[in-house]
Amino acid sequence: MNVVTAVDSQVQINHFNDETESFGELCALVKRHSKSKSLCDGRTVHASIVASGYDADTFMANSLVQMYGDCESLLDAKTTFSRTPSPNQYSWNILLGVLSRSGGFEDAKAIFSQMPCKDVVSWNSMIGASIQQGSPTEALNLLFCMRKDGIQPSQVSFLTALGACSSLASLDYGLHVHASIIGSGFDGNYRLGNALIHMLGKCEDLDGAEVVFSKMHDRNSISWSSMIAAYVHNGQSRDALALFYRMETEGIKPDEVTFLSVLTACANLGDIAEGQQIHNALLAGKFEKDRNVGNALINTYAKCGDFCKAKQAFDQIVDHDVVSWTALMGASLVSGFDQAALEIFSEMQCQGIKANYVTFVYALDACANLRALERGREIHDAVCASVHKKNVFVGNALVNMYGKCGLLEEAKGLFTNMNQKNVASWNTLMTVYAQNGFLDEALELFAQIPEKDVISWNALITALAQNGRANKAVEVFANMAFEGINPNTSTFVSVVDACGSLQDFECCLQIHTTIICTGNESDSILRNALLNMYGKCGCLDVARYIFDTMKDRNLISWSALIAAYVQNGQENQALGLFWDMSRCGVIPDEVTFTCVLAACADSAILDEGQRIHASIVAYGLESRLAVENSLLSLYSGCGSIGNLKVSFSKMYHRDVVSWTRVMAGTAQCGESKEALKLFSQMQIEGVKPDEVTYVGVMTACSHSGEVSDDRGYFSLLGLRDYGLVLKAEHYVCMVDLLGRAGHLAEAEKLIDIMPKEKFYLGWLSLLSSCRNHGDLKRGIGAGLRCFQLEPTRDAPFPLLRSLLNVARRDNAQFEMSRLQKLCAEEQVEDLIQELAAVYDRA
Structure with missing residues (x-):
């Protein structure tokens, strides 16, 4: 109690003690302390009321019960009520309302049962208390009992009941309540109309919601917002946006709730153009700082994959909460900026914001994607110190993180110790085993799932399809039918993907037939998957037929056919289809642009590529990582070193793919030393190279002649430092590097230990180096091995002829005339015998 209030109360009390006590002034003080929630002052006034004898007055007692309720002192409220000499209906309702609002549900039920007479206020209090307690079914039962007792429900009764129906998503209850509203003459009430729209939307009766909305004569912003929310909830995001624009046309100003719904619609659609329009509308309404x-705006840009705009929206918020930070982390993950997501998480922690369970899931997913084990362990420690350590979603994320980092034992240990497991828990463990190559163990885990549902089967089929066991995925799909599990769209999508990977036309036809027989052929998602499947199989005529007969083509349909053309080397058709798509008003996304940029890169069509680059900028997709990396491939493939460097310099975030592509492009353009500098810079910036990076850096070393201080060897050995596996391509590059530098003996030794599938390329590279350095004997040996390994290949002939010409010109000790003749005539069998003889004599 502050000093001024205390003195004021004491002055009042002294006044009451010294002079005639005023009932009205005491009532005013009770009301004041009720409003200010000043419990101590209220008790002081109560003492004065008792001293003046007014506590026996029912009105005064009711006021005191209300005051104690507002001050959240239930004991004082109940005690004061119990001492009221003659409580009336209002007295009972006040106490019931106080107990209901303060969470004293059991006490409220006891008082309700003791009430001598119950009116509509009494019933409404108990209905509201049931909702607050999380018992919507009991709330509805109370409404029906109320009507049986002959009490006519009020507007408040029906509003609360509709809220209960929404919570239950029960259309049957909702229609029952709606009928009661009509029977009670409340059907024209706009507040109930708004609640009805909300309820019907939650219960997925969109037609019913539209009827109620269309019949409303006095719609307000809540009416429009409720209908928009109903569309969004039922997956009709385009209709939601159309209604929003109609709302603006009719002069209704949207409020915060409206914008939350339409932003969700944009996020669901992944439509950045619509998102920007809504953004402009909320700027006009001055909601940008809300x-x-x-x-919600951050989340929209996140779902659209535009991290830069998400960051701008984040920066506009004055007071960030955990939702703001988490939404920005989500935007980073969607855009492929896993490292940025972890940096945002660290900054949030520095700001003293406590993570929620979604924040931890995002942080762990970023670690999983980066294989950042140590950072993952740190976040695991933070989880253990938080209230979310037993959260099933966080537990699943931990299993995923350790699994993707290759620590399957730790992943399994966490899974075993989880207090609560859901289907996703089993699916996660099964998937990480499959991703680590333990597909048989993944199958064993599947067999152990206590209650397999369609999601479990889908997870296994997907894991097998994505990890090189497409045949097994198709087999599991067949077993699914024997187990009596009906496949859903996700199942078919996964098995169709598996058939595409197999490139087995007969298998594709069988699955397509199954889809037709189950009545799913008209599903747009499946038709897109089928289109993609036939494209992978090279059946472009079938893919085109599916596309041409689709009534509901969408962006995915266009992108799938464009990708099919690119995969099958028909770049011109792919580019033509892309411009047809643009003329049809279909807005491309990053997948579409990635495909057409690949077409331009493969065909080295720079002008067309730059035109597409301009479109990317126009659509605001230039900051997408996949698009940026594709632009690097474009300019690298077209030999445009200037554009390559500019595009790389503008990238906000660079992953290993970005660095690898710019290094390869720089080396291809003849700037090998610059490529090697880029490799060093990449390591300084903490980006771990992968196997493809090493192929690029070795190629750069080869072209630059950099092999001093065994630099090439160190590059090769560096693979193991990053836990990477030496592949045949690395050996071939290393042989080329050593050969160009004149270290032919070392190159030959390396061929002897390289994987057999690349022997031919290794010997061919050595033959080329021997020609360049004039090593006749070693060159003849390399040529001999080439013809022995691949007698039908033509590539060694010009190299060997060149080597022999140099030897003859230099008056070599060997007689070259017969070898030269055999080379010219390309008589392989005789040439092999002669080469062997010459090599032995040498």
Whole structure:
């Protein structure tokens, strides 16, 4: 109690003691302390009321019960009520309302049962208390009992009941309540109309919601927002946006709730153009600094994959909460900026914001994607110190993180110790085993799942399809039918993907037939998957037929056919289809642009590529990592070193793919030493190279002649430092590097230990180096091995002829005339015998 209030109360009390006590002034003080929630002052006034004898007055007692309720002192409220000499209906309702609002549900039920007479206020209090307690079914039962007792429900009764129906998503209850509203003459009430729209939307009766909305004569912003939310909830995001624009046309100003719904619609569609329009509308309405709207805007740009705009929306929010930070982390992950997500997480921690369970899931997913084990362990420690350590979603994320980092025993240990497991828990463990190559163990885990549902089967089929066991995926799909599990769209998508990977036309036809027989052929998602499957199999005529007969083509349909053309070397058709798509008003996304940029890169069509680059900028997709990496491939493939460097310098975030492509492009353009500098810079910036990176850096070393201080060897050995596996391509590059530098003996030794599938390329590279350095004997030996390994290949002939010409010109001790003749005539069998003889004599 502050000093001024205390003195004021004491002055009042002294006044009451010294002069005639005023009932009205005491009532005013009770009301004041009720409003200010000043419990101590309220008790002081109560003492004065008792001293003046007014506590026996029912009105005064009711006021005191209300005051104690507002001050959240249930004991004082109940005690004061119990001392009221003659409680009336209002007295009972006040106490019931106080107990209901304060969470004293059991006490409220006891008082309700003791009430001598119950009116509509009494019933409404108990209905509201049931909702607050999380018992919507009991709330509805109370409404029906109320009507049986002959009490006519009020507007408040029906509003609360509709809220209960929404919580239960029960259309049967909802229609029952709606009928009661009509029977009670409330059907024209706009507040109930708004609640009805909300309820019907939650219960997935969109037609019913539209009827109620269309019949409303006095719609307000809540009416429009409720209908928009109903569309969004039922997956009709385009209709939601159309209604929003109609709302603006009719002069209704959207509020915060409206913007939250339409931003969700944009996020669901992944439509960045619509998102920017809504963003402009909320700027006009001055909602950009509202934290809830700002968080929704971040989420929208996140779902659209535009991290830069998500960051701008984040920066506009004055007071960030955990939702803001988490939404920005989500935007980073969607855009492929896993390292940025971890940096955002660290900054959030520095700001003293406590993570929620979604924040931890995002942070662990970023670690999983980066294989950042040590950082993952640190976040695991933070989870253990938080209230989310037993959260099933966090537990699943931990299993995924350790599994993707290759620590399957730790992943399994965490899984075993989880207090609560859901289907996703089993699926996660099964998937990480498959990703690590332990597909048989993944199958064993599947067999152990206590209650397999369609999601479990889908997870296994997907894991097998994505990890090189497409045949097994198709087999599991067949077993699914024997187990009596009906496949859903996700199942078919996974098995169709498996058939595409197999490139088995007969298998594709069988699955397609199954889809037709189950009545799913008209599903747009499946038709897109089928289109992609036939494209992978090279059946472009079938893919084109599916596309041409689709009534509901969408962006995915166009992108799938464009990708099919690119995969099958028909770049011109792919580019033509892309411009047809643009003319049809279909807005491309990053997948589409990645495909057409690949077409331009493969065909080295720079002008067309730059035109597409301009479109990317126009659509605001230039900051997408996949698109940026594709632009690097474009300019690298077209030999445009200037554009390559500019595009690389503009990248906000660079992953290993970005560095690898710019190094390869720089080396291809003749700037090998610059490529090697880029490799060093990449390591300084903490980006771990992968196997493909090493192929690029070795190629750069080869072209630059950099092999001093065994630099090439160190590059090769560096693979193991990063836990990478030496592949045949690395050996071939190393042989080329050593050969160009004149270390022919070392190159030959390396061929002897390289994987057999690349022997031919190794010997061919050595033959080329021997020609360049004039090593006749070693060159003849390399040529001999080439013809022995691949007698039908033509590539060694010009190299050997060149080597022999040099030897003859230099008056070599060997007689070259017969070898030269055999080379010219390309008589392989005789040439092999002669080469062997010459090599032995040498």
